[in-house]
Amino acid sequence: MYQLLDFNTKDVVTTDDFVFAGETSPWEVQMDIEHIRRKINLDYFVSAAPCLSKYLPLMPIQEPANFVSLRESATPLVKSKVLGKELGIDLYFKVEGKNPTGSFKDRGSAVDISIAKELGAKGVILASTGNMAASCSCYAAAAKMPCFIVVPEGVSMSKLAQVISFGGKIIQVKGSYNDAANLAYKIAKSRKFFLAGDYAFRVEGQKTGAFEVIDQLLFQVPDEVIIPVGCGTNITAYAKGFAEYKDLGLIHKIPRLVGVQSTGACSLVNAFDKKAKHLEPLERADTIATAIAVPFPIDGDKAIDAIYQTGGEASAVSDTDMLKAQYYLSTQEGLFVESASAATVAHLFKKKEQGLIKPGQRVVCVLSGEGLKDPSVVLKSAIQPPIIYPNEKDFDKLYDSNFFDNKTMVFVEKDQVLFRDMPNPTQTKEALENLFGANYNDDLIAKVQSCIERFLAKGRAIHISDLQDIVQDAMEMVDITRSDILKVVSFKVTTGQDKIAEAEVTVELNGQLYYASNKGVGPVDAIIQALCKACPSEIQYQLTDYKVQIRGQGADAVVYVEMKLIKGSQNSVGKAVSPDIIQASVEAFIDAYNIAHPV
Numbered sequence: 001m002y003q004l005l006d007f008n009t010k011d012v013v014t015t016d017d018f019v020f021a022g023e024t025s026p027w028e029v030q031m032d033i034e035h036i037r038r039k040i041n042l043d044y045f046v047s048a049a050p051c052l053s054k055y056l057p058l059m060p061i062q063e064p065a066n067f068v069s070l071r072e073s074a075t076p077l078v079k080s081k082v083l084g085k086e087l088g089i090d091l092y093f094k095v096e097g098k099n100p101t102g103s104f105k106d107r108g109s110a111v112d113i114s115i116a117k118e119l120g121a122k123g124v125i126l127a128s129t130g131n132m133a134a135s136c137s138c139y140a141a142a143a144k145m146p147c148f149i150v151v152p153e154g155v156s157m158s159k160l161a162q163v164i165s166f167g168g169k170i171i172q173v174k175g176s177y178n179d180a181a182n183l184a185y186k187i188a189k190s191r192k193f194f195l196a197g198d199y200a201f202r203v204e205g206q207k208t209g210a211f212e213v214i215d216q217l218l219f220q221v222p223d224e225v226i227i228p229v230g231c232g233t234n235i236t237a238y239a240k241g242f243a244e245y246k247d248l249g250l251i252h253k254i255p256r257l258v259g260v261q262s263t264g265a266c267s268l269v270n271a272f273d274k275k276a277k278h279l280e281p282l283e284r285a286d287t288i289a290t291a292i293a294v295p296f297p298i299d300g301d302k303a304i305d306a307i308y309q310t311g312g313e314a315s316a317v318s319d320t321d322m323l324k325a326q327y328y329l330s331t332q333e334g335l336f337v338e339s340a341s342a343a344t345v346a347h348l349f350k351k352k353e354q355g356l357i358k359p360g361q362r363v364v365c366v367l368s369g370e371g372l373k374d375p376s377v378v379l380k381s382a383i384q385p386p387i388i389y390p391n392e393k394d395f396d397k398l399y400d401s402n403f404f405d406n407k408t409m410v411f412v413e414k415d416q417v418l419f420r421d422m423p424n425p426t427q428t429k430e431a432l433e434n435l436f437g438a439n440y441n442d443d444l445i446a447k448v449q450s451c452i453e454r455f456l457a458k459g460r461a462i463h464i465s466d467l468q469d470i471v472q473d474a475m476e477m478v479d480i481t482r483s484d485i486l487k488v489v490s491f492k493v494t495t496g497q498d499k500i501a502e503a504e505v506t507v508e509l510n511g512q513l514y515y516a517s518n519k520g521v522g523p524v525d526a527i528i529q530a531l532c533k534a535c536p537s538e539i540q541y542q543l544t545d546y547k548v549q550i551r552g553q554g555a556d557a558v559v560y561v562e563m564k565l566i567k568g569s570q571n572s573v574g575k576a577v578s579p580d581i582i583q584a585s586v587e588a589f590i591d592a593y594n595i596a597h598p599v
């Protein structure tokens with residue numbers, strides 16, 4: 001029915017354990033197409049709607065009863081409403097996020113886990129960048145098999161939550177995806193676990209994606225299929241699916257396959273540019289799109305072969321372009337997909353810019369995963385929504401200040417330095433216009449200026465990403481020209497090894513100074529205690545919620561602080577950003593105090 005081949009030598013291979021891969025060379029499953037042709041009714045194939053049972057004869061499953069299926073596949077092929085017209089092409093999106101665990105991996109996991117069960121493995125192990133883990137742990141749970149998962153440290157919490165919910169046993173390793181894959185391989189060999197993941201059998205499930213595209217287009221073959229590439233397994237699967245349909249005589253040509261990577265992890269593109277047949281490993285992968293953050297694709301040799309065989313290409317897009325495409329898909333096409341999936345559309349935009357779109361072509365973008373898989377990526381570019389009291393006045397204030405005309409997402413190369421020295425108000429206004437498309441009034445610009453001044457006073461240049469935080473901060477600041485607001489005049493904190501921290505603070509209200517000092521378990525605690533004491537209000541404050549976010553990396557990262565003060569039944573939320581956590585805490589406190597004391 002099928003045999004296993006070494007992909008590079010094409011020798012027939014076997015194994016007495018559950019690892020279906022060579023140490024250095026991938027294996028592949030070769031189906032007996034003649035046998036399949038005799039078994040299936042091609043007329044039925046052309047007329048039946050896409051569903052798994054239809055494709056089962058093309059999969060290496062011995063007993064259909066053993067097949068562990070959770071209704072993966074039969075995902076929508078959606079015709080583009082906007083982008084296709086804009087590009088002058090016949091564009092479709094294969095929405096793979098609609099699979100049970102939110103990515104196309106489920107097609108492969110169904111076969112992978114079914115084979116593991118059929119062969120009687122006592123457990124499954126795999127490496128993953130996140131989605132593979134979510135998918136395999138789900139199918140392993142359905143098959144009642146233990147599932148061990150090795151992931152590189154830093155995988156999105158939402159993906160890990162999915163794995164944990166399915167009972168997967170996660171090990172995070174300090175290393176890349178490839179380090180995780182090498183470890184999983186060794187453990188599978190020594191402990192006789194089934195090695196799931198991007199190996200021979202997975203392709204046999206994932207190739208149904210290609211079958212479906214053809215079925216859904218009523219056997220009209222697209223000119224091009226664009227696929228995001230991580231390990232290169234899915235593009236390999238599409239190539240195999242189209243080839244098998246052609247061998248069965250169901251189609252007469254094969255689409256060009258385009259593999260898209262991030263510029264931060266583009267070993268396939270490097271090989272393609274050099275017309276090489278083998279991929280060179282990268283030192284590391286650097287991209288926000290974790291699903292394709294792979295320095296050395298396991299199926300890279302297969303993927304590049306698929307691209308050459310079909311006359312396709314390999315293409316790299318930047319993270320920023322991916323995020324923009326992701327936002328475009330959501331807002332224009334109503335499709336919220338993972339950033340890795342949006343790489344396909346970012347590629348089309350790149351081609352448009354280069355004037356290389358061929359008009360009238362039929363193109364399919366494989367939108368590989370669901371947007372909710374990694375919301376943190378989206379939130380990083382998002383302008384945080386304002387928090388107001390539940391009254392109309394506060395809404396009107398935002399509405400009338402044209403707040404809702406601003407962009408809600410800002411895509412920037414975060415690290416770029418914007419100001420080293422204090423800009424004048426016009427420069428600030430221009431920078432904000434360019435970045436946020438916003439035309440802010442002088443009042444807000446004045447607030448932004450005061451925030452910038454405080455940043456620069458700390459010896460920290462203003463990066464583009466800071467400005468986003470600063471504007472948010474400024475938007476929610478009370479009117480700084482009001483004379484009756486509380487201001488900090490000075491503060492000082494001392495702390496040291498095994499010492500209680502002490503803080504002193506002087507604040508000013510209506511021209512009068514108030515001073516207090518206090519101790520705390522740490523510097524932040526000490527300063528908050530001192531502020532509480534110094535506040536010229538006889539009402540006691542209770543600090544209930546103190547949140548800190550570090551924005552960016554490195555010791556000079558910006559700190560965002562949010563705190564909630566409670567005064568009787570009223571509460572107020574203060575927020576601030578600063579490169580200095582103590583200062584951010586002080587400013588957030590003052591902010592909350594002033595909000596609680598409206599004129």
Ligand SMILES: *Cc1c(COP(=O)(O)O)cnc(C)c1O
Nearest residue numbers: 131230231232233234291368369
């Ligand atoms: C796994 C994955 C990819 C990459 O696919 P490969 O088969 O590893 O090339 C792309 N997008 C999503 C959402 C994925 O889960």
